[in-house]
Amino acid sequence: MRVVIKGAGVAGLTVALELARHGIEVHVVECAGAVATGASGLAGGMLAPWCERESADEMVLTLGRTAADWWEEALPGHVIRHGTLVVASGRDTGELTRFAGRTSGYDWLDGTGIEALEPSLAGRFRKALFFRDEAHLDPRRALAGLQRVLLDRGVPFHFGCAAEDMAGSFDTIIDCTGAAAIGQTADLRGVRGEMLFLETSEIALSRPVRLLHPRIPLYVAPRGDDRFMVGATTIESDDAGPISARSLMELLNAAYALHPAFGEARVAELGVGVRPAYPDNLPRVTVDGNVISVNGFYRHGFLLAPAMAGQVAAILTDSIPNYERHCA
Numbered sequence: 001m002r003v004v005i006k007g008a009g010v011a012g013l014t015v016a017l018e019l020a021r022h023g024i025e026v027h028v029v030e031c032a033g034a035v036a037t038g039a040s041g042l043a044g045g046m047l048a049p050w051c052e053r054e055s056a057d058e059m060v061l062t063l064g065r066t067a068a069d070w071w072e073e074a075l076p077g078h079v080i081r082h083g084t085l086v087v088a089s090g091r092d093t094g095e096l097t098r099f100a101g102r103t104s105g106y107d108w109l110d111g112t113g114i115e116a117l118e119p120s121l122a123g124r125f126r127k128a129l130f131f132r133d134e135a136h137l138d139p140r141r142a143l144a145g146l147q148r149v150l151l152d153r154g155v156p157f158h159f160g161c162a163a164e165d166m167a168g169s170f171d172t173i174i175d176c177t178g179a180a181a182i183g184q185t186a187d188l189r190g191v192r193g194e195m196l197f198l199e200t201s202e203i204a205l206s207r208p209v210r211l212l213h214p215r216i217p218l219y220v221a222p223r224g225d226d227r228f229m230v231g232a233t234t235i236e237s238d239d240a241g242p243i244s245a246r247s248l249m250e251l252l253n254a255a256y257a258l259h260p261a262f263g264e265a266r267v268a269e270l271g272v273g274v275r276p277a278y279p280d281n282l283p284r285v286t287v288d289g290n291v292i293s294v295n296g297f298y299r300h301g302f303l304l305a306p307a308m309a310g311q312v313a314a315i316l317t318d319s320i321p322n323y324e325r326h327c328a
């Protein structure tokens with residue numbers, strides 16, 4: 001069987017690796033000139049199923065709790081297992097109680113505990129939740145790493161939209177085109193996520209920190225080299241245009257509330273990604289003839305792509321026997 005995967009975001013590359021591991025001949029076709037140019041390159045890289053359960057279905061925790069193991073096995077050394085710290089400023093501590101009531105897998109910390117984990121935050125917050133089993137990675141490094149692993153396994157990459165014409169010469173097409181499928185795939189919508197990178201040597205963080213707020217929840221994910229990803233808005237829109245002044249002000253204000261030293265940081269990059277999402281905000285693998293679509297990762301591309309990639313491999317290796325019937 002010869003398989004072509006359209007799209008070299010996190011969905012496409014995780015599927016490619018799972019199929020290559022099963023000995024299936026696979027090619028990757030990507031419209032852009034490199035991997036990770038879509039939403040995947042703008043992600044926070046948090047593997048945080050316990051925190052996400054605050055607003056997500058139980059399925060996100062069920063499928064996502066093994067994601068860090070998958071990434072560690074695929075890319076040794078890329079996954080940082082330092083947990084997630086969730087804080088709230090004095091007047092918003094009720095938000096922490098609310099968050100705790102909707103999640104599990106945390107410990108309550110006092111100021112001393114917070115300082116022990118993140119010395120830069122000493123004296124800034126009285127209470128926090130610590131989700132010790134969570135992890136994070138750098139999405140761009142991870143996807144560049146997956147590309148190297150795939151190239152080493154002999155998987156060819158074809159860049160540029162002209163390469164799309166090749167798709168017809170394959171037995172099976174796996175559509176991992178993310179937000180580009182909005183309007184062509186029933187029920188798929190876009191959820192705009194705005195983010196920025198700040199650079200400062202005044203603060204050191206070892207793990208993603210979420211700052212709860214009734215209107216503007218924010219997270220800061222450390223990337224190393226004094227670089228911090230600050231994210232992210234969640235706006236019901238598939239507009240991928242530049243970040244709005246309001247979102248920029250709100251993200252910067254929230255970062256400043258987390259630590260005033262972010263006020264002196266340099267804004268190194270602004271970004272906007274469109275998260276593809278189905279009405280239940282859960283990803284789907286759908287089969288239509290010889291086309292398998294893997295889409296709808298919403299806020300959970302890095303968290304849930306390994307599980308969905310496993311489902312695609314199971315379909316193609318007949319562990320899910322109905323595939324032949326779907327492929328009329």
Ligand SMILES: Cc1cc2nc3c(=O)[nH]c(=O)nc-3n(C[C@H](O)[C@H](O)[C@H](O)COP(=O)(O)OP(=O)(O)OC[C@H]3O[C@@H](n4cnc5c(N)ncnc54)[C@H](O)[C@@H]3O)c2cc1C
Nearest residue numbers: 007009011031038039040044045046178193273301302303
């Ligand atoms: C700001 C932000 C923060 C996020 N943070 C996290 C996080 O911390 N953890 C997490 O798990 N998830 C996070 N997400 C969600 C995650 O980024 C997405 O769910 C995920 O990237 C979707 O991946 P994808 O591969 O489906 O789409 P994409 O990454 O958009 O990839 C689709 C690819 O298909 C290509 N393409 C389009 N059309 C064609 C075509 N016809 N032929 C060939 N190629 C084509 C595009 O160029 C693109 O490269 C975040 C998202 C955003 C926007």
